[in-house]
Amino acid sequence: MLEEFIQLDKEVFLFLNGLGTETWDGFWMYLSEKISLITIPLYVFLLFLSYKSFGLKKTGILLVSIALMITCTDQLANFFKYGVGRFRPCHDEEIRSLMRLVKSYCGGKYGYFSAHAASSFALASFFTILFKTSFKFLIPFLLIWALLVSYSRIYIGVHFPLDVLTGLAMGFLLGWIFAKLYIFATFKFKA
Numbered sequence: 479m480l481e482e483f484i485q486l487d488k489e490v491f492l493f494l495n496g497l498g499t500e501t502w503d504g505f506w507m508y509l510s511e512k513i514s515l516i517t518i519p520l521y522v523f524l525l526f527l528s529y530k531s532f533g534l535k536k537t538g539i540l541l542v543s544i545a546l547m548i549t550c551t552d553q554l555a556n557f558f559k560y561g562v563g564r565f566r567p568c569h570d571e572e573i574r575s576l577m578r579l580v581k582s583y584c585g586g587k588y589g590y591f592s593a594h595a596a597s598s599f600a601l602a603s604f605f606t607i608l609f610k611t612s613f614k615f616l617i618p619f620l621l622i623w624a625l626l627v628s629y630s631r632i633y634i635g636v637h638f639p640l641d642v643l644t645g646l647a648m649g650f651l652l653g654w655i656f657a658k659l660y661i662f663a664t665f666k667f668k669a
Contacts, residue, residue: 488573492631494639495567503634508665510594510630520623524605525602531612531666536664543663545606547656551600551649555593558571558644568635580634592637592645595628599649609656610636624649 490628498506498540508514529537567577568584602620628646637645 484640485564487638488567489568491567491632491638492573492576494629495635498578498580498633501667506630506633507580508628510634512597513610516623527609527613527616527638530611532664535653539659540608543660544601545585547604547652548597548598550656551652552593553598554652555591555596555645557560558591559586559588561589562590564638564641566636567638577634577635581636585636587645589641590602590644591648594631594648595624595637595642595645598624598627599646600653601649603650604657604660607654608660621658 499618511517525537525541529539532540565587566589566612567573568579569587602624604618605620623647628642630638631642
């Protein structure tokens with residue numbers, strides 16, 4: 479049963495990865511960058527909204543919370559990558575010749591689960607919880623951004639769909655946990 483599931487994951491990967499064209503490669507590579515002309519304005523905007531909503535002290539705690547959340551997300555992804563030991567698509571002998579690798583290099587040997595997907599969804603769920611009443615307009619944008627970043631990992635050929643879906647779930651969970659910890663930590667502070 480597990481082998482059939484893994485085989486299905488490879489087939490879905492090949493289908494999604496095969497949808498790419500050279501025309502769109504640059505766009506998806508750019509979306510996959512953690513620091514870019516898309517992410518920097520997003521981060522600055524979220525920082526601005528945080529400051530306006532919570533004040534200086536709470537925004538300082540928010541920055542520490544986000545740094546800890548992203549560190550936790552990345553380290554947990556590394557723990558799983560080496561603990562599970564599932565090859566990235568570009569290192570998988572069965573499909574390497576059938577896929578498109580858009581990047582000039584494949585990345586590390588193992589890819590379960592996607593740290594990019596986890597980090598982007600952790601950030602999206604963190605701010606979704608904090609801004610769910612005050613800035614509702616932002617929530618769909620954050621979720622779409624996180625989905626696009628996550629899909630870009632399949633498009634460029636460095637993660638299977640299961641890697642991305644697991645990263646998405648872990649990101650939501652960690653974003654929720656850190657948002658609740660932030661709310662608890664700042665409950666008694668005045669803005």
